[in-house]
Amino acid sequence: MSFTGCQSKSREITIEEKRCPRCGAEVEIFSVDAEAKCENCGFTVYNDMMSCVQWCRHARECVGEELYEKMRRVARRREERKQLTSE
Ligand SMILES: [Zn+2]
Ligand SMILES: [Zn+2]
Numbered sequence: 001m002s003f004t005g006c007q008s009k010s011r012e013i014t015i016e017e018k019r020c021p022r023c024g025a026e027v028e029i030f031s032v033d034a035e036a037k038c039e040n041c042g043f044t045v046y047n048d049m050m051s052c053v054q055w056c057r058h059a060r061e062c063v064g065e066e067l068y069e070k071m072r073r074v075a076r077r078r079e080e081r082k083q084l085t086s087e
Pocket of ligand 2: 021045046052053057062063
């Protein structure tokens with residue numbers, strides 16, 4: 001019996017086009033990739049909005065002001081919960 005993992009079932013890989021927050025060029029990113037580099041300026045564009053908010057210097061511009069604040073709150077709450085359970 002071969003075990004292939006739960007992710008391999010019918011996970012379609014798609015390519016998404018994101019806009020680089022630094023130079024405005026289009027960056028192609030695979031749905032399975034967490035991040036991709038802008039070919040124009042080398043800036044790292046994040047696929048996952050959560051990791052963008054946490055690691056990206058331009059997160060505010062990437063996801064927009066409103067969403068940025070919302071995600072920041074969610075991220076902070078997650079961190080707090082993590083700290084609580086580890087103690
Ligand atoms: Zn760029
Ligand atoms: Zn970003």
